[in-house]
Amino acid sequence: MEDLLAARTQMAVSLMFHILFAIAGMAMPVLMAVSEGLWLRTRDPVHLELTKRWAKGTAILFAVGAVSGTVLSFELGLLWPKFMEHAGAIIGMPFSLEGFAFFTEAIFLGIYLYGWNKVPPRAHFLAGIVVAVSGGLSAVFVVAANAWMNTPTGFDLVDGKMVNIDPLAAMLSPAAIPQAVHMLLAAYAAVGFAVAGIHAWVLLRHPESRFHRAALGIALAVGGPAALLQPVSGDLLARMVADTQPAKLAAMEGHFETRKAAPLLVGGLPDPDARVTRWAVEIPYGLSLLAYHDPHAEVKGLNDIPRENWPNVPIVHLSFQVMVGCGMVMALLALAAGWLRLRRRPLTVRWLLRALILASPLGVLGIEAGWFVTEVGRQPWIIQGVMRTRDALTPMPGLTVPLATITLVYVVLGIIVVFLLKRHVIVTVPEEGT
Amino acid sequence: MELAAGLVIVAALNLYAVSGGADFGGGVWDLLARGPRAQRQRELIAHAIGPIWEANHVWLILAIVVLFTAFPPAFARVTTVLHIPLFLMLLGIIARGAAFSFRAYGDPARETQRPWGPVFAVSSLLTPLLLGVVLGAIASGTATLEAGFFASWWRLFPFAVGIFALAMFAFLAAVYLAVEAEEGEMREDFRRRAMISEVALGVMAALVLAAAGSRAPEILHDLTRTPWSWALHAVTAASALTVLFALWRRRYGLARIAAVLQVSLIVWGWAFSQFPHLVRPDLTLANAAAPPVTLRLMLGALAGGTVLLLPAFVYLFRVFGKLRRP
Numbered sequence: 001m002e003d004l005l006a007a008r009t010q011m012a013v014s015l016m017f018h019i020l021f022a023i024a025g026m027a028m029p030v031l032m033a034v035s036e037g038l039w040l041r042t043r044d045p046v047h048l049e050l051t052k053r054w055a056k057g058t059a060i061l062f063a064v065g066a067v068s069g070t071v072l073s074f075e076l077g078l079l080w081p082k083f084m085e086h087a088g089a090i091i092g093m094p095f096s097l098e099g100f101a102f103f104t105e106a107i108f109l110g111i112y113l114y115g116w117n118k119v120p121p122r123a124h125f126l127a128g129i130v131v132a133v134s135g136g137l138s139a140v141f142v143v144a145a146n147a148w149m150n151t152p153t154g155f156d157l158v159d160g161k162m163v164n165i166d167p168l169a170a171m172l173s174p175a176a177i178p179q180a181v182h183m184l185l186a187a188y189a190a191v192g193f194a195v196a197g198i199h200a201w202v203l204l205r206h207p208e209s210r211f212h213r214a215a216l217g218i219a220l221a222v223g224g225p226a227a228l229l230q231p232v233s234g235d236l237l238a239r240m241v242a243d244t245q246p247a248k249l250a251a252m253e254g255h256f257e258t259r260k261a262a263p264l265l266v267g268g269l270p271d272p273d274a275r276v277t278r279w280a281v282e283i284p285y286g287l288s289l290l291a292y293h294d295p296h297a298e299v300k301g302l303n304d305i306p307r308e309n310w311p312n313v314p315i316v317h318l319s320f321q322v323m324v325g326c327g328m329v330m331a332l333l334a335l336a337a338g339w340l341r342l343r344r345r346p347l348t349v350r351w352l353l354r355a356l357i358l359a360s361p362l363g364v365l366g367i368e369a370g371w372f373v374t375e376v377g378r379q380p381w382i383i384q385g386v387m388r389t390r391d392a393l394t395p396m397p398g399l400t401v402p403l404a405t406i407t408l409v410y411v412v413l414g415i416i417v418v419f420l421l422k423r424h425v426i427v428t429v430p431e432e433g434t
Numbered sequence: 435m436e437l438a439a440g441l442v443i444v445a446a447l448n449l450y451a452v453s454g455g456a457d458f459g460g461g462v463w464d465l466l467a468r469g470p471r472a473q474r475q476r477e478l479i480a481h482a483i484g485p486i487w488e489a490n491h492v493w494l495i496l497a498i499v500v501l502f503t504a505f506p507p508a509f510a511r512v513t514t515v516l517h518i519p520l521f522l523m524l525l526g527i528i529a530r531g532a533a534f535s536f537r538a539y540g541d542p543a544r545e546t547q548r549p550w551g552p553v554f555a556v557s558s559l560l561t562p563l564l565l566g567v568v569l570g571a572i573a574s575g576t577a578t579l580e581a582g583f584f585a586s587w588w589r590l591f592p593f594a595v596g597i598f599a600l601a602m603f604a605f606l607a608a609v610y611l612a613v614e615a616e617e618g619e620m621r622e623d624f625r626r627r628a629m630i631s632e633v634a635l636g637v638m639a640a641l642v643l644a645a646a647g648s649r650a651p652e653i654l655h656d657l658t659r660t661p662w663s664w665a666l667h668a669v670t671a672a673s674a675l676t677v678l679f680a681l682w683r684r685r686y687g688l689a690r691i692a693a694v695l696q697v698s699l700i701v702w703g704w705a706f707s708q709f710p711h712l713v714r715p716d717l718t719l720a721n722a723a724a725p726p727v728t729l730r731l732m733l734g735a736l737a738g739g740t741v742l743l744l745p746a747f748v749y750l751f752r753v754f755g756k757l758r759r760p
């Protein structure tokens with residue numbers, strides 16, 4: 001395998017692995033805080049048991065999140081030293097702040113996980129809130145670094161060098177806020193639905209378990225609203241992409257011909273050589289409407305962008321379809337569950353449970369697909385318009401070896417995590433009455 | 435300002451050495467647990483590491499982040515030239531963290547837990563060794579692009595530093611564990627181990643100097659270049675003797691303080707000897723520094739963050755002042 005491809009794949013594998021644990025680190029503390037808050041208010045032991053059970057599972061995930069994150073901070077240099085050499089001074093700021101968010105998180109997580117009998121209940125609850133907030137903050141900061149790669153600001157380019165840098169402006173690049181909001185919502189929606197699916201699976205067999213009913217209710221209360229807001233925030237994000245990254249937008253939509261009143265192509269397969277997208281469903285004016293909120297707006301197509309600056313169009317387009325598809329299904333399910341709630345009907349009706357089980361991986365799938373859109377869609381640039389990925393690569397030869405090693409290690413780790421979670425946390429039904 | 439950023443990196447490494455380093459050392463004693471109390475020794479180690487493992491780990495990340503923010507060319511050089519030992523070290527970090535937490539969070543009675551012991555212990559050996567190799571290569575001026583991806587670190591001196599780091603962490607862990615053990619026999623076990631490893635550490639220090647003398651004479655020169663360096667060495671040696679004395683008289687509190695002091699002095703002694711170089715022979719604090727605005731913002735953020743976090747840290751250590759299970 002060519003070294004550049006190996007390095008890109010290694011980065012992709014590491015990030016796709018890390019994000020699984022990062023979202024758990026962001027969203028599980030929210031679920032636990034809700035559950036513990038309910039316990040403090042009602043003193044219903046079911047909620048205490050649930051909080052502790054979730055905390056145990058989260059502890060395992062946190063540990064893996066911390067090591068895979070450490071790996072990433074080294075990999076930025078191991079694989080892309082030239083990128084870090086030029087960008088380090090600019091995006092170091094969000095990473096430093098993120099470091100503090102991690103610190104806070106680690107400290108209060110220690111108190112949370114090991115302090116059940118050592119601190120008063122209220123302090124324990126507050127520690128949980130701090131963990132949830134700092135988890136969210138660390139995502140906001142790290143995504144700000146990524147947003148800068150997509151929409152670099154805060155420097156002047158003189159002879160290909162970045163001078164007059166302004167790290168604060170770089171942190172607030174145009175993509176930063178829309179991406180951060182979208183990512184936070186994605187984490188809450190994905191984890192909420194994943195957890196809901198797991199508990200729904202047990203409820204199908206033990207519909208009376210109060211423990212699992214409580215769990216399902218909380219998971220949907222967190223995941224549902226996030227899933228409903230997600231299309232709105234996605235729309236904001238897409239408009240930012242339309243303004244700043246025309247090649248990415250065109251690739252997302254499989255849009256080749258620059259034209260006014262552009263249709264939206266749903267599904268289909270772009271053929272970059274023939275420069276058409278086949279077998280798609282066309283929605284007239286759709287793209288112009290979505291990207292610019294104006295049915296007659298002109299949308300730039302790939303034909304007006306030099307071929308060497310195209311990303312891999314089929315991958316970006318298909319990933320985008322997958323993400324939006326996942327988002328639609330999740331939003332519909334959230335609506336259905338909300339409607340049952342409003343009519344004061346139990347959430348344990350069989351069709352909803354079945355649908356939730358089927359939908360439980362969709363949020364995670366949507367996140368991985370969304371990151372493919374963002375990262376593959378930015379290619380061939382590592383810093384949009386400033387530095388090409390190829391030019392950032394380490395001169396180290398034989399990069400297939402670390403790629404194979406890391407992949408193997410992560411596959412094994414993943415299997416073990418699933419096994420442990422299944423064995424110790426998920427499938428048992430606690431004694432009734434607790 | 436470059437100097438301040440450099441001091442932050444050394445301070446973070448120092449804190450990592452005395453906290454995270456001791457966790458690695460615990461892994462070494464886990465591997466070497468022997469005799470009738472082997473199982474109880476392992477349990478003591480697991481309990482001592484448990485609550486604050488995740489917090490300790492953050493010091494390494496802090497050092498890395500400050501390095502790539504404040505001195506991007508140095509980060510790029512180190513990660514390029516020392517790709518192989520750093521990657522192996524990462525594997526050690528992954529294996530160790532995963533093994534430790536799987537063992538700790540799983541059900542201790544289960545069969546499935548058994549394989550974690552060796553993985554934990556072996557990766558506890560490898561990681562400090564490689565960390566030492568990396569620092570040794572940086573210190574001895576072989577981390578250059580011309581030296582290439584092997585010759586930059588596959589040498590006697592970096593490995594001598596690696597073994598020295600391993601011995602240092604094992605020593606520190608033995609002292610901590612002797613403090614933790616509280617009870618007669620276990621305490622004696624770790625007291626003996628602490629004394630042996632302190633002597634081993636002294637021998638290793640001599641060997642590192644000898645390796646430096648033959649392979650990297652400029653280090654030897656820098657380690658001894660001013661009266662200050664001699665004073666530093668004298669204080670380090672004095673604190674080493676204090677540890678031995680305190681262990682001998684079974685004054686464990688004093689032993690712990692002196693051990694922390696000794697390890698910190700070693701870290702600072704290394705930093706002092708290569709000042710003002712970040713990566714020998716050519717990258718210095720001045721020529722590798724990021725623009726002043728970056729340094730100013732980063733130092734400001736660090737100061738602000740420290741003020742916010744300090745009370746939290748104090749709280750953490752108050753809650754877990756005695757690092758044992760309830």
Ligand code: HDD
Nearest residue numbers: 179183186231234235237238324327363366367370371374
């Ligand atoms: C639960 C997961 C999930 C769901 C349901 C959606 N997204 Fe998303 N999307 C993500 C998870 C995600 C993500 C993984 O979190 C990304 C990757 C980068 C980012 O900031 O968010 C993302 C990126 C992303 C981008 C690319 C941004 C960029 O490259 O800078 C666009 C345009 C959208 N999304 C738009 C949408 C729309 C219109 C949705 C309508 C339903 C949608 N997303 C649902």
Ligand code: HEM
Nearest residue numbers: 021022025026062065066069070072073102106135139142
């Ligand atoms: C290049 C990208 C990234 C790097 C270098 C990185 C680095 C890290 C590091 C070093 C840690 C461990 C901190 C600790 O020891 O406590 C970590 C954990 C975490 N990361 Fe990342 N990260 C990256 C991408 C992301 C992304 C995209 C997100 C979320 C959107 C994220 C969210 C988190 C969260 C919430 C945690 C803490 C929770 C946990 O430990 O499981 N990270 N990351």
Ligand code: HEM
Nearest residue numbers: 008011012015016019142143145146371375376381382389
């Ligand atoms: C955790 C969520 C993320 C996922 C799943 C993800 C996914 C990916 C993928 C698939 C690639 C390979 C793209 C290609 O080469 O075709 C990539 C590249 C990369 N990503 Fe991300 N990414 C994430 C977040 C981040 C963040 C927060 C940063 C911030 C610094 C980042 C920095 C990079 C870099 C430096 C590369 C390599 C250069 C390049 O290919 O452009 N990523 N990522």
